[in-house]
Amino acid sequence: VTHARLRPASLATDGASVRIIDQRALPAALVERDLRTLDEVVDAIATLAVRGAPAIGVCAVAGVAVAMRGYAASSRAVFLRELDDVAARVTAVRPTAVNLAWAVARAVRRAHATDGDGGAILGALQAEAHAVEHDDVAMSRAIGQHALQLLDNPVRALTHCNTGALATAGGGTALAAIYAAHAAGRDVAVYATETRPLLQGARLTAWELQQAGVPVTVLADGAAASLLRLGTVTSVLVGADRIAANGDVANKIGTYALALAAATHGVPFYVLAPKSTVDADSADGRAIPIELRAREELARCGTVPILPDGVAVWNPAFDITPASLVTAIVTDSGVHRPPYRFADT
Amino acid sequence: VTHARLRPASLATDGASVRIIDQRALPAALVERDLRTLDEVVDAIATLAVRGAPAIGVCAVAGVAVAMRGYAASSRAVFLRELDDVAARVTAVRPTAVNLAWAVARAVRRAHATDGDGGAILGALQAEAHAVEHDDVAMSRAIGQHALQLLDNPVRALTHCNTGALATAGGGTALAAIYAAHAAGRDVAVYATETRPLLQGARLTAWELQQAGVPVTVLADGAAASLLRLGTVTSVLVGADRIAANGDVANKIGTYALALAAATHGVPFYVLAPKSTVDADSADGRAIPIELRAREELARCGTVPILPDGVAVWNPAFDITPASLVTAIVTDSGVHRPPYRFADT
Numbered sequence: 230v231t232h233a234r235l236r237p238a239s240l241a242t243d244g245a246s247v248r249i250i251d252q253r254a255l256p257a258a259l260v261e262r263d264l265r266t267l268d269e270v271v272d273a274i275a276t277l278a279v280r281g282a283p284a285i286g287v288c289a290v291a292g293v294a295v296a297m298r299g300y301a302a303s304s305r306a307v308f309l310r311e312l313d314d315v316a317a318r319v320t321a322v323r324p325t326a327v328n329l330a331w332a333v334a335r336a337v338r339r340a341h342a343t344d345g346d347g348g349a350i351l352g353a354l355q356a357e358a359h360a361v362e363h364d365d366v367a368m369s370r371a372i373g374q375h376a377l378q379l380l381d382n383p384v385r386a387l388t389h390c391n392t393g394a395l396a397t398a399g400g401g402t403a404l405a406a407i408y409a410a411h412a413a414g415r416d417v418a419v420y421a422t423e424t425r426p427l428l429q430g431a432r433l434t435a436w437e438l439q440q441a442g443v444p445v446t447v448l449a450d451g452a453a454a455s456l457l458r459l460g461t462v463t464s465v466l467v468g469a470d471r472i473a474a475n476g477d478v479a480n481k482i483g484t485y486a487l488a489l490a491a492a493t494h495g496v497p498f499y500v501l502a503p504k505s506t507v508d509a510d511s512a513d514g515r516a517i518p519i520e521l522r523a524r525e526e527l528a529r530c531g532t533v534p535i536l537p538d539g540v541a542v543w544n545p546a547f548d549i550t551p552a553s554l555v556t557a558i559v560t561d562s563g564v565h566r567p568p569y570r571f572a573d574t
Numbered sequence: 575v576t577h578a579r580l581r582p583a584s585l586a587t588d589g590a591s592v593r594i595i596d597q598r599a600l601p602a603a604l605v606e607r608d609l610r611t612l613d614e615v616v617d618a619i620a621t622l623a624v625r626g627a628p629a630i631g632v633c634a635v636a637g638v639a640v641a642m643r644g645y646a647a648s649s650r651a652v653f654l655r656e657l658d659d660v661a662a663r664v665t666a667v668r669p670t671a672v673n674l675a676w677a678v679a680r681a682v683r684r685a686h687a688t689d690g691d692g693g694a695i696l697g698a699l700q701a702e703a704h705a706v707e708h709d710d711v712a713m714s715r716a717i718g719q720h721a722l723q724l725l726d727n728p729v730r731a732l733t734h735c736n737t738g739a740l741a742t743a744g745g746g747t748a749l750a751a752i753y754a755a756h757a758a759g760r761d762v763a764v765y766a767t768e769t770r771p772l773l774q775g776a777r778l779t780a781w782e783l784q785q786a787g788v789p790v791t792v793l794a795d796g797a798a799a800s801l802l803r804l805g806t807v808t809s810v811l812v813g814a815d816r817i818a819a820n821g822d823v824a825n826k827i828g829t830y831a832l833a834l835a836a837a838t839h840g841v842p843f844y845v846l847a848p849k850s851t852v853d854a855d856s857a858d859g860r861a862i863p864i865e866l867r868a869r870e871e872l873a874r875c876g877t878v879p880i881l882p883d884g885v886a887v888w889n890p891a892f893d894i895t896p897a898s899l900v901t902a903i904v905t906d907s908g909v910h911r912p913p914y915r916f917a918d919t
Binding site for chain 1: 601765767769771773776784789794795796797799800803831834835838875877886888893894
């Protein structure tokens with residue numbers, strides 16, 4: 230990746246805030262904000278100021294550390310009781326992306342395993358927030374390297390939503406493969422679906438690929454099947470918000486339609502995600518809860534009303550792509566091929 | 575249909591203008607405009623102030639009659655020569671929707687078949703403009719009646735783009751079936767994809783169904799495959815901009831993805847269009863030119879910029895759905911089943 234590392238969410242050195250890039254303002258402006266309270270952290274995740282399963286995890290753990298700062302002088306018992314409440318509240322904000330629950334649970338485990346009173350445990354939480362961010366960058370690097378063996382030269386990849394620097398601690402998941410191929414000197418170009426309703430493909434993926442010097446072409450979600458029929462796309466690369474034990478994949482709404490079209494036209498369909506996105510407790514896609522989001526996301530585009538008053542919407546944030554349509558799943562552990570049988574990692 | 579007939583494009587009684595509903599302003603406002611010159615007619619069709627294959631045909635013929643008004647005192651030879659120029663210019667505005675070329679050719683044929691000088695031929699053109707509009711209303715009624723045999727009760731239809739009153743002279747194509755089922759007392763509800771980039775589903779279909787008292791739920795284009803998997807949709811109903819002799823269908827971008835998902839989940843996929851949409855000269859979908867539209871349609875939503883400056887787009891207005899995915903094609907002639915073999919109509 231040729232640009233300096235973006236840091237979508239990061240615990241400030243003094244532990245008093247989560248410094249985020251407010252992704253709602255992109256591509257018009259690169260706005261950084263400091264979240265200083267639990268309410269601000271919850272709001273940032275709920276409104277998609279911070280989004281992307283890995284980035285949400287990083288932000289949530291940092292947010293827990295910030296929220297617990299007021300309990301540094303508390304007893305161990307009070308601190309841990311309050312921590313459980315804070316953790317439960319953050320975890321509930323977005324139900325599908327399992328990385329949120331995974332990262333918060335990891336921090337809670339470390340807190341319980343740390344001796345001493347509130348001050349000592351707070352220090353451990355802060356260290357864990359930095360560790361989660363650090364590990365996420367390493368995860369991206371590993372995914373990118375593993376994925377190189379799946380990509381041809383030239384690479385003409387179709388991607389969906391944003392799975393890049395902005396969706397992680399800075400390295401990407403599906404876009405980590407693009408950045409790795411670009412860095413390796415391959416001829417890389419990306420087709421990005423705009424990804425309605427919140428346009429993460431148009432606003433975020435196009436922006437960060439442009440910053441990195443990777444050629445990118447944006448298309449409407451509905452145009453992707455036609456593009457795949459043309460035969461110029463060498464692979465479809467998407468991320469995941471949760472992967473079931475059998476390889477069924479929950480990802481941004483619209484992914485399933487891409488997988489159907491890719492299968493029809495014989496284009497490899499790859500899912501790239503941290504191994505923390507695998508949820509061995511979900512036997513298959515039916516076990517994964519799908520978040521339904523607000524009418525407002527479809528009723529307006531920016532400030533422009535596009536829907537008559539009173540008209541209903543159906544606005545699921547994610548869909549399930551069955552494992553049978555997934556050519557391979559790339560995690561930081563390596564390349565997984567069907568039949569997928571993920572156990573606890 | 576329970577609302578008074580909308581007239582998206584109609585030659586004024588005095589022959590001096592085409593009265594249109596400017597569909598760019600919906601759903602915020604119902605704006606009518608009078609187009610008094612060929613330039614205004616061309617601009618209205620090019621910018622989708624009037625859109626929908628049948629409505630474009632109606633508008634184009636009325637526009638030709640308005641444009642030729644200045645030649646009422648001309649000789650027959652001068653009038654017919656000028657008419658050929660005007661007809662060629664209007665026909666070129668949108669290449670995929672064959673109804674535009676069909677309607678204009680029909681008017682030109684009638685002009686050549688009319689005796690007398692400019693004044694007499696102008697009268698024939700004006701009569702033809704009214705006839706095209708009148709015939710289009712009858713076409714919608716016939717499609718609606720033929721389609722009833724394909725629909726269950728209750729009807730839970732998924733549709734794409736706008737194929738209703740606003741896409742025709744007032745009766746609809748795919749939505750003619752919905753209106754007929756609603757008028758027949760069936761339990762009807764519609765799922766409408768918003769239809770990026772110009773949001774004809776959200777802005778136009780939702781609006782006119784709401785006006786007609788038909789329950790409608792809007793979803794992102796990318797959510798349709800998930801909806802079809804749920805099993806609640808009883809049929810997919812779409813229009814067409816051109817139908818090849820073998821039954822391949824050119825329709826609004828995104829239609830092909832719906833057809834793939836419908837086939838996967840065993841949901842009948844019906845195409846409803848006037849027989850004038852059938853182009854026997856196109857042997858199959860490869861013969862149909864696909865209009866590429868401006869970057870601006872994807873770069874902005876209303877006035878809100880959603881794409882970084884300098885990022886490329888691929889913006890085809892239509893896609894091709896292969897005949898193998900089409901359960902039946904309903905025209906004003908009746909219900910056609912595969913294998914499709916359309917000859918000149």
